[in-house]
Structure formats: C-alpha cells, structure tokens
Amino acid sequence: MNFKQSFSLALKSLKTSKMRSFLTMLGIIIGVAAVIILTSMVDSMKQLMVDEFESMGTNLITVNITGRGGNRTVNPEDMIKLVEEKDTLAAVSPNITIPAYMKNGNENQSVSCIGTSENYHEINNLEISSGRYLSYVDVERRQKCCVIGSYIAKSVFEGMDPVGQIVKLNGNSFTVVGVAAEKAGSTQGGQDDRIYLPYTVARTLTFMSRISNYSFSAADKDRLDEAISDIEEALYKVYQNDDYYTVVSVSAILDTLDELTGTLTLILVGIAGISLLVGGIGIMNIMLVSVTERTREIGVRKSLGATPWNILSQFVVEAATTSGCGGILGIFVGIGGAYLLCSMMNMKTIITAGSVIIAFSVSAAIGIAFGYFPAKKAAKLNPIDALRHD
Numbered sequence: 001m002n003f004k005q006s007f008s009l010a011l012k013s014l015k016t017s018k019m020r021s022f023l024t025m026l027g028i029i030i031g032v033a034a035v036i037i038l039t040s041m042v043d044s045m046k047q048l049m050v051d052e053f054e055s056m057g058t059n060l061i062t063v064n065i066t067g068r069g070g071n072r073t074v075n076p077e078d079m080i081k082l083v084e085e086k087d088t089l090a091a092v093s094p095n096i097t098i099p100a101y102m103k104n105g106n107e108n109q110s111v112s113c114i115g116t117s118e119n120y121h122e123i124n125n126l127e128i129s130s131g132r133y134l135s136y137v138d139v140e141r142r143q144k145c146c147v148i149g150s151y152i153a154k155s156v157f158e159g160m161d162p163v164g165q166i167v168k169l170n171g172n173s174f175t176v177v178g179v180a181a182e183k184a185g186s187t188q189g190g191q192d193d194r195i196y197l198p199y200t201v202a203r204t205l206t207f208m209s210r211i212s213n214y215s216f217s218a219a220d221k222d223r224l225d226e227a228i229s230d231i232e233e234a235l236y237k238v239y240q241n242d243d244y245y246t247v248v249s250v251s252a253i254l255d256t257l258d259e260l261t262g263t264l265t266l267i268l269v270g271i272a273g274i275s276l277l278v279g280g281i282g283i284m285n286i287m288l289v290s291v292t293e294r295t296r297e298i299g300v301r302k303s304l305g306a307t308p309w310n311i312l313s314q315f316v317v318e319a320a321t322t323s324g325c326g327g328i329l330g331i332f333v334g335i336g337g338a339y340l341l342c343s344m345m346n347m348k349t350i351i352t353a354g355s356v357i358i359a360f361s362v363s364a365a366i367g368i369a370f371g372y373f374p375a376k377k378a379a380k381l382n383p384i385d386a387l388r389h390d
Helices: 003-016 018-054 076-085 136-140 150-157 199-206 221-239 250-293 295-303 308-344 353-379 383-388
Strands: 060-065 089-104 107-116 128-131 145-148 166-169 172-180 194-198 213-218 245-249
Touching (some): 018 250, 076 221, 145 166, 172 194, 213 221, 250 308, 250 353
Parallel strands (some): 145 172
Antiparallel strands (some): 089 213, 145 194, 166 172
8 A cells, every 4th residue: 555545545534533533633733833933923022122122223332331439420521532533433422311290280190211322312312203303502502402213293283393393391491493204103191102312401490410222323233332432441441340331232232132032032932842742642542542442453464465654654644644633724813823923912923834844844744753653553454454444
C-alpha cells in the first residue's frame, strides 16, 4: 500500500466518525491556534512600541544626570558647546518636565508641560500642524509663549484657531505660537496632551537651578555609538564616575525590546505547546483504540501478504493526517482569533508566515511521533491471534 492509498483510507476514517475525529483533533486545534494568536499579539505589541520609539527619532539620545553635588555640575551651555565641538552630534535640547494646571473656563485642567529649547521638535520628530515651534529668541529672552498638543487644541479651543490665543498655566499667561501635529490619537494623558515651553521659562517657574535631562540628536545614525561615547566622555570628565549619569539611545532601547519580546515569545509558545502535547496524547489514545477495534482487519491484511511496514505506515499516516487536519483548522481559528483580539485592542494585526509554518509543522510532527507507538503495536500483531480476535 502506497502513501496515496494510506492517506485516502485515513480521510475515510475521519469522515466515518466525525465527532470522535473532531474531539481527537481538538487539542491540536487549540495548540496551533494558541501559538498563532500569542505570537501575533506579541509581534503586534512590539510593532506598536517600535513605532512609538521610532516616532521620536532613531538618532535620539537621552541623557539623565543624577549628579554628585558640589561644584561638579553640567549646565545647558556646556551641552551646547559639546555639540558645537563634536561632529558626531547635531543638536541638543535641555528638558524640564513640570506638572501644571491650565485654566479651562471655570475649571483647572491638569497638563504636562515640558521646557525645551528651539531644537526639541527636530530632535524628537515633533511636527507642527499650525503656527511655529519655539525659537531661539523665545528661549533666550524667556518669552512666555508655548506650543500645545492636538488634544489640548481640540478640548480647550473647540474648533477655534489656537495660534495667538492665551492660555493660563499656574496663573501665568502664555501665548500659543503653534500646535503640534497629532501623534497618538489625541488622547488625554498621551503625547498629544502636552504643552511645550522655553526651558528658560520653565526653569524660573520651578526655581530649578540644575537641569538633569537632555535630548541629543546624532549627526548620523551610523555614528550613533561614537556620539554616545563623546557624550559619556564629556560627562565622565566632570563627574569622574559613570554612576552619576545615564546615556541611552532609542536604538539601544529597540535592541533591548527585541530581546525581551523574543524571550516572551519563546515562553508563550512553550506554554501553548503544552496544548499540542495534550493533543498528541489524545491522538495516541484514539489510535490505540483504533488498533484494538481493527485487530481482525489487521489480521486479514497480514494473511493476504501485508508486511509490518505496510501496517506501520498506514497507522502513522492516519495519525499524521488527523493532526494535520487539526493543524489546518487551528490555523484558521488562530488567524481569526488574532484579528479579533488585535482589533479589540486597536492594534495592527501582524501574523508571520514563520509562526504559521512552525505551528503546523509541530502539529504534524506530534501526530507522527505519538502515532508511531500504536502503529508499531499494530505492525507487531500476530496474524493468527489477530484473526481470532472478536
């Protein structure tokens, strides 16, 4: 009996007892679907985070300085001078984040304010939809002007052109000179719910003498490591210890993110693989029952000249066909489930061909592996004893 005949008999066997076949395949279906859904969810979440980080610019380098007190300090002028001296660096912006309350009618609305220089929007890929961003003059002269996010523009000004309007922050009046383009769906508390001020003004509002956060832009992404080294070298000269500052690039964050999601994917796939093992045990169990039920058939075939290899291959093909059909059904269930869950979470659905191929291949391999023992038992049956079996 060749493979084609064995496969045809396997399909007939599945059609004969549909419910039993479905229950046998259920573990495989769940396992394959779980692998596809989980890998799709991880890939979709990873892509969402990657898009978020890349929107800030792949050349972005963030510096956080904790300092060590005394006279060893770094000020914005030192950082600006560093950019001018190093050709690996393109721009720098001091950053001061301050909580603030904005007057909105008769209510005070909590907003996040960031004090920046005129270079911040270029470093962080912040586009301006109307008006302009802060200028060098605004920063140098400590002018009370600001750029607002799209959420604030919609929620506060309700269709009016915000440019030229006045907003009150902690009791201080600021003139709106620009509106930032939407980046994160204009949701409250997100990137679009921010106000950007000159850092010199933010510094006076908070009475902050030392600035601890800076954003740098590397001149070339291919020289990102050199740019980081230049910054670290300059900071080390001041503090003589690298425990007092951290220098991190978006690329380094993306590399770490890639490692974490890769590990998470392996863990989740391993957990989902347990369902495939359970499905394999179910296939082995039903194949043992099938061997018992078809003992006389095996005896007749052997008495007519069927070799142990013929019997073995037939039952292995049946087990592989059962798990393969379960794998195909699992693929459809997994793809449908991935699209449903990702749409519910407002994420782009990402299903890789690799996850589908691996899930199906493992399901077929499990069918062969767990079907081998029952098939071997059938191949070893004595024809005389098999013919006497009731």
